[in-house]
Amino acid sequence: MKEKKYFLYFKDSVPNIGSTHLGDKGIHSQFSNFIDVGMHYDRVLGALNSSEALNGTSPFLNLLTKMTRTVYHNNNTYRETFNLGTQALFVSHGSYTDPNPVKSKMMSWEMGVLQLESKVMNTSQLEMKTFKRNKISVIPEFIKAMDTVISTYTTKIYPSLFYKAVFEVPDTGKEFNESFGLLRNVTVDSVLLNNADETAQAGSKNSTVRNHYRAISKPTTVAGSLGVTPDDIDDVKKYLLNYTDNESKEIVAITSSKIINTLAKFYSYNPTKDYFLENGIPSVKINGVHFIEADNVIPEDFIFFAVYDPVVEKGHLLTEVLNPHAEYQGLYIDVENANFAWESVNEFNLAEVKLVVGDIGVHLTGRFRGLWLDCGNRPNTDGLMTSNGIDILKRKYAQRLSLLNGMVS
Helix, strand or coil: CCCCCCCCEEECCEEECCCCCCCCCCHHHCCCCHHHHHHHHHHHHHHHHHCCCCHHHCHHHHHHHHCEEEEECECCEEEEEEEEEEEECCCCCCCCCCCCCEEEEEEEEEEECEEEEEECCCCCHHHHHHHHHCCCCCHHHHHHHHHHHHHHHHHHHHHHHHHHHHHCCCCCCCCHHHCCCCCEEEECCHHHECCCCCCCCCCCCCCCEEECEEECCCCCCCCCCCCCCHHHHHHHHHHHHCECCCCCCEEEEEECHHHHHHHHCCCCCCCEEEEECCCCEEEEEECCEEEEECCCCCCCCEEEEEEECCCHHHHCCEEEEECCCHHHCCEEEEECCECCCHHHCCCCCHHHEEEEEEEEEEEECCCCCEEEEECCCCCCECCECCHHHHHHHHHHHHHHHHHHHCCEC
């Protein structure tokens, strides 16, 4: 598979593409007709969509896109059948033995897509007549509106598709293929674990009942402080690396600067400041884990851990479902009830021009490759997150979902 490259340069939080970019002063007066405007935005959207991922808004998004595989839907649904816990079986050799060659558990699930759009301008016919009567070009206003919609897509809508998947909390229990999101009291086959104990307490390190919503062992009672310690990080590492598929993989942790500073105080040396992966995601290496700061995304007293697999098709955390046709991927322009062409755009049909987000859905399908750790001073049960912590994640999910629902077509 072709290696993905994720580059989108931003200036003042808007994309910088080509010789002119969104937000340039003076760009609004450069165009005298809509054909010129169209040529400009054809270049802008072409560069935007060919970048393959809009990771310029945060290191966290950059990381998530590197842990995402891409599939294509059929009639707005992608159905996948997969093996869970496949292994070869060996028995004592003998003349009359006929062993089954493979033990596997077949499962399937379906992934949907969202269809999003935004009108560029909502200008009435009366307002258009006022523009024309006063010999004022509407083009500058149209360009400002286009820039606003594109900037909203790149900095809010596209990131929310990925963040929503990470914050989604599934119902407790159920089968592996009945929900997306991290495992939450889901029983897995012992073959998935290096060390499995079917009699162990549910949610414990070697238990086959897996729970990836966890909490630190000793919340502090000191106001303004956090009780997270290196021992909590070690427990998470052991829990994630107990999966045979996760063994020997690198672990990344996305959290707040407050938690990074709290953990750093436990060491007599300064934690190593480095860059994770060849594209240079800024990180701090503590106790063998790459910590990435995301103050504006992650709740202050939470850590999201993920197992990084360079072979994304095999070790993905997320699955991105797209339209199979390239012209309906990414962000593109359309006109209500008509075939779009810039030659047909004028002052009186501007209200029908809209920007459409090509069919897209992002789902957390690597259910054992991530883990949430609640580091807050909240009660917990045997190191597991309780309803107080779960509710915080659910509220973050609802915030991201509301952004997307505002554009659902």
